[in-house]
Amino acid sequence: QFAANLERVGVAAYRGAPAAENVSGSVSGNPFQGELRLNSENFALHLDQLFPTPWRYRHAQARLSWAWNDDGLTLASPYMRLDGEEGQLAGDMLIRLRRDPDAEDYMDLRVGLRDGDAAYTEKYLPTRSPGMSAELSRWLQSAIRAGKVEEGYFQYQGSLNKGAAITARSLSLFFQVAEAELAFQPGWPALREGRGQVLIEDDGVRVRLQQGRLLDSQVSAVSAAIPLLHNGQPPRLQLDGEVSSSLGDALKLLQEAPLGTAELFAGWQGEGPLAGRLQLDIPLAKGAPPGVVVDFATEGARLELVNPALQLSQIQGAFRFNSASGLSAPDVRAQVFGRQVRGSISAEGARGRTRTLFDLRGQAEVETLRQWLGIEQSLPLSGLLPYRLRLTLDGDDSQLRVDSNLKGVAIDLPPPFAKAAGEERYADWRMTLAGRERRYWLDYQNLASLAL
Secondary structure, eight states: OEEEEEEEEEEOOBTTBOEEEEEEEEEEEOSSEEEEEEEEEEEEEEOTTTOSSOEEEEEEEEEEEEEEOSSEEEEEEEEEEEEETTEEEEEEEEEEEESSTTSOOEEEEEEEEEEEEGGGGGGGOOTTSTTSOHHHHHHHHHHEEEEEEEEEEEEEEEEOOTTOOGGGEEEEEEEEEEEEEEOOSTTSOOEEEEEEEEEEETTEEEEEEEEEEETTEEEEEEEEEEEOOOSSOOOEEEEEEEEEEEHHHHHHHHHHSSSSOTTTTTTOEEESEEEEEEEEEEESSTTOOOEEEEEEEEEEEEEEETTTTEEEEEEEEEEEEETTTEEEEEEEEEEETTEEEEEEEEEOOBTTBOOEEEEEEEEEEHHHHHHHHTOOSOOSEEEEEEEEEEEEEOGGGOEEEEEEOOTTEEEOSSTTTOBOTTOOOOEEEEEEOSSSSOOEEEEETTTEEEEO
């Protein structure tokens, strides 16, 4: 039988049992059983098979008993109380180390946290566990930036044997967070002011946020998942949520997020309300393109295009942007050139290359069109022009096409080009918007044509 006081004693890790630093308190027992009453300052606990660095605490109190018999060694701590930079913690632990090297060593560890700091969640990520993928570990370490942990826990149950099957152990990590900041992918704006739950288990990560902010947009009912298939494929982040946003925020995402759409939407400006749903499918491995689908509806929005310099106001419709194909809307209404237009937008891209076709019909005063085209001299045309405007956004193959039957337009030219306002004649104007050089085509009722 023995009894002793301990002062800043260090204990090395052994076959999965944790290492410890600055162990202070009292110990009593015999070679077969006993108890340690821990009361330590600057205490450290290191589960080296699961975590790369020790858990360090300002103060620790615990009772740890041991029992040694023919089967092996059992360590049990029914209550641990810890004070760290991340908050106040409490936990319990049971470890069984078998004499038989072929038998399974086992650990059951639970640590609970209240009123903590989410910036320290990296501390409890078991990155050395065989069930934790390297890509997921890196994502978790960089994604959870800040926030308050109202409550949380870490739990490990199962084998301590090296090389044990993934199914031989179970781990879970849970946080109830408020005011959280989640940087879910480099290049994307962080989700801020998040309130919800984060759950990490053997089969993946699940995040549920009741609310949050993305840029100046309000998001709600957000669910994010990173399934772990354990088949060698890199994990993917799948996010789905409701968005109350603005056209300005939507354009900022298209211009700045790593979607491959920055050049297409460069210089576009807009304002007005949007309400819809955001779906992301982002590979966590570097170099793989993300999948983005945004469904949104708007009424009264305004949009300014740069090339061509076209302004649309009072926009109304239900839209979808798919990063694999482009922008679409079955029925769009807006004001263009001061008058009502109506039409559709089609996503015609394939294999990850977006291609968008605007197909709009309306009317415009000839004088308004002259000013928009930047023609300084007066034209021998007058009246109200009915038109069909087709704008194709397809990288270097982008093109603008405007055609009309010219009914309502008078042309004051010598025969055979002249026409009265009530007469119909077909005219077609096309021009490229990108590429190495600009090209122009004009056809007028088989009477005249132009190609430059």
